[in-house]
Amino acid sequence: MSALLHGTDREACSVTHESTRNESLPTDGFATVVATNLPQAVFVVDAEFRVIWGNRQAGQFFPREISIVGKHFYRELFSDIQFIRPDYYPLTLARDTGRPARSVMRLEGPRFFELFVARASCAQRARSILIVTVQEITSTFLPLERLRAIHEAGRRLTEFPADLLIKFTPEERKELLKRRVLSYxxxxxxxxxxxxxxxQPQTKRLVPFISDGMSREAAERELSVGLEGQGITGYVAATGASYxxxxxxxxxxxLKGTEESxxxxxxxxIRYDAAFRPVIIGTVNIENPHPRAFSHDDRxxxxxxxRDLVAALNTLELIEAEADVATRGLVEEIHGRIALPVDKVVSKAAEAEAYLDVDPGKARDLLKEIYRIARDLRAEIRSFGSRLPPTEASPVFQNRRVLVVDPDESIQKDAHTYLEQWGFLVETAxxxxxxxxxxxxxxxxGGYDVILAANRLPDMKGWEFFKSLKEALKSDQIPYVMLVPIMMHDADHNFVKARELGAQYQVGKRPPxxxxxxxGNLIVKPLVEVLNSILGVTAGQSANS
Structure with missing residues (x-):
């Protein structure tokens, strides 16, 4: 072969312009014999890219009746080829520089071929010739090409311009992701x-996110993570293994997706948590109208x-999470502004009811209605927050009712801030x-689960309130906590009196x-400990944790 490349075998240059099916090359030249019997297709091409000679394998690209000798390599023989890389003009590069060139060319099918070109001199020709070898590599190249394409698709999938996404609604972002996924x-x-x-982490339901081509019945089908009865999708979500x-x-x-599948x-x-443990966050399903359409390479x-799709979903999720945080903050601000005025309505209405003596039955009914409406108003406000996605730290005192009786508005605000954060339904007087x-x-x-009351109120002392509370509720088992200002000389006296009546708990507060x-302010840590004790919350469920 080296003789053919360097022109030292004169027989190798004694080629004719005949078909490779009837080649008349001398058979005593060693290089010619080798070139003729190589498994690769070999073409000898002149400086104008016209074929001088080709071996038997060169004829595989063309019908038997076509003679390739004298034909232009590009325009007449391979007019539909596409060079992929690394050299996009291999024949020109080898002819003009003298350096060997290499490229991958694509034909219909698609079929892929590796092409090598080397310039050689020939004593019988004034100009150099080109030796071109072509070998099919479809079986090895196509998986690599698909792998490269899938990486490129994944890279493009995650390129979301932040300034544009912020303006998009969640549905618009989902539609953008759908178009990209399907296209790539x-x-x-x-x-x-x-x-x-x-x-859905809380319920383990598999919630439809994006679908295309799926029947409406299949797209709306309720599925959950499970090994049985939940189809292939539920099985994959349960095992974490592709199917x-x-x-x-x-x-x-x-489970049927379409009639044609x-x-x-x-x-x-799969996403990995902070400890690098795999967490299954969903599934991707594709279907084809032909049996056995997918291979393990496809898998x-x-x-x-x-993997890139998870990154894209994470990007969208983070943006939605930021929006949720802003929305939650708005709800909390609205609630903080409305809570105290509503409390005052409730408090004043209840206080007025105790003093009214003109048509007391009618007045009592009206005041009870005002009281009910005010509480419904607060419940409606709270419902906005409950419809937002839950945070990781779920409230441990969910829907427990607490009454806070204290003339200090700062204490009332603290009660709303901290106790509602833990899940309490708070009312103040x-x-x-x-x-x-x-x-x-x-x-x-059903009454209140806990009643917190100041040791000194505008109209009575704390122990007097507790005594009256026992009489009003006709019970000795009242979950009562006295709020005692720290460093106040009469604080202990009030609690001693209350303890004699059966009170068990006191918690310090900072006075105004x-x-x-x-x-003033609530002192949170001891308050949490007392609430845990009263409500029987275990250490593992404690708000402290």
Whole structure:
């Protein structure tokens, strides 16, 4: 072969312009024999890219009746080729520089061939010739090409311009993701049906996220994570293993996506937590109208693509989470502004009810209605927050009812801030009389789970409030906590009196600045410990944790 390249074998240059089917090259030249019998297709091309000679394998590209000798390599023989890389003009590069050139060319099918070109001199020709070898590499190149394409698709999938996404609604972002996924994935895999479902952590339901080509019944079908009865999607979400359904008519796990689907491929969407443990967050399913349409290579490519898809979903999720935080903050601000005015309505209405003596039955009914409406208003406000996605730290005192009786508005605000954060339903009163009336009116609905009351109220002392509370509720088992200002000389005296009546708990609070009636604060840690004790919350459930 070296003689053919360097022109030292004169017989190798004694070529004729005849078909490779009837080649008349001398057979005594060693280089000619080697070139003729190589497994690769070999072409000898002149400086104008016209074929001088080709071996037997060169004829595989053309019908037997066509003679390739004298024909232009590009324009007449390979007019439909596409050079991929690394050299996009291999013949020109080898001819003009003298350096060997290499490229991969694509033909219809698609079929891929590796092409080498080297310039050689020939004593019988004034100009150099080109030796071109062509070998099919489809079986090895196509998987690598698909792998490259899937990586490129994944890279493009995650390129979301932040300034644009912020302006998009969640539905618009989902539609953008759907268009990208379908566009990029169909370059590599062949399918007619596509679906993404996401796992809802609290319920383990597989919620439809994106679908295309799926029947309406299948797209709306309720599925959960499970090994049985939840189809292939539920099975993959439960096991974390990909699943190839070669024939939908004989696979017991398969649930119909469309009438035409005959095979499917389902892979899990996996994200890793802070401890690098895999967490299955969803599934991707594609279907094809032909049996056995998906191979294990397809499975590998889809799994690789899904890694980038998880990154894209995470990007969208983070943006939505930021919006949720802003929305939650708005709800909390609205609630903080409305809570105290509503409390005052409730407190004043309850206090007035205790003093009214003109048509007391009618007045009592009206005041009870005002009280009910005010409480319904607060419940409605709270419902906005409950419809938002839950945070990781779920409230441990969910829906427990607490009454806070204290004239200090700062204490009332603290109660709303901290106790509602833990899950309590909080109501406040400013006087002992209002607190007693609210406790009596609520008794028929189950009463309060905890009652916190200041050691000194505008209209009575703390122990007097507790005594009256026992009489109003006709019970000795009252979950009562006295709020005692720290470093107050009469604080202990009030609690001693209350303890003699059966009170068990007291919690310190910071008093307002000297000369002011408002500005105190709850002391959170001891309050949590007392609430845990009263409500029987275990250490593992404690708000402290």
């Amino acid at each position: 994935l169909k370059e590599v895999l062949h399918f007619d049906v596509f679906e993404i479902r996401l796992v 190839i359904c070669e024939d939908t008519s004989s696979d017991a796990l398969y 005959r095979s499917s491929l389902t892979v899990p969407l 590998l490519f889809l799994e690789i693509f899904c 400013s006087t002992g009389r209002a607190g007693l009336q609210m406790a009596a009116m609520t008794a028929g609905e 600045p000297p000369g002011q009636t408002s500005g």
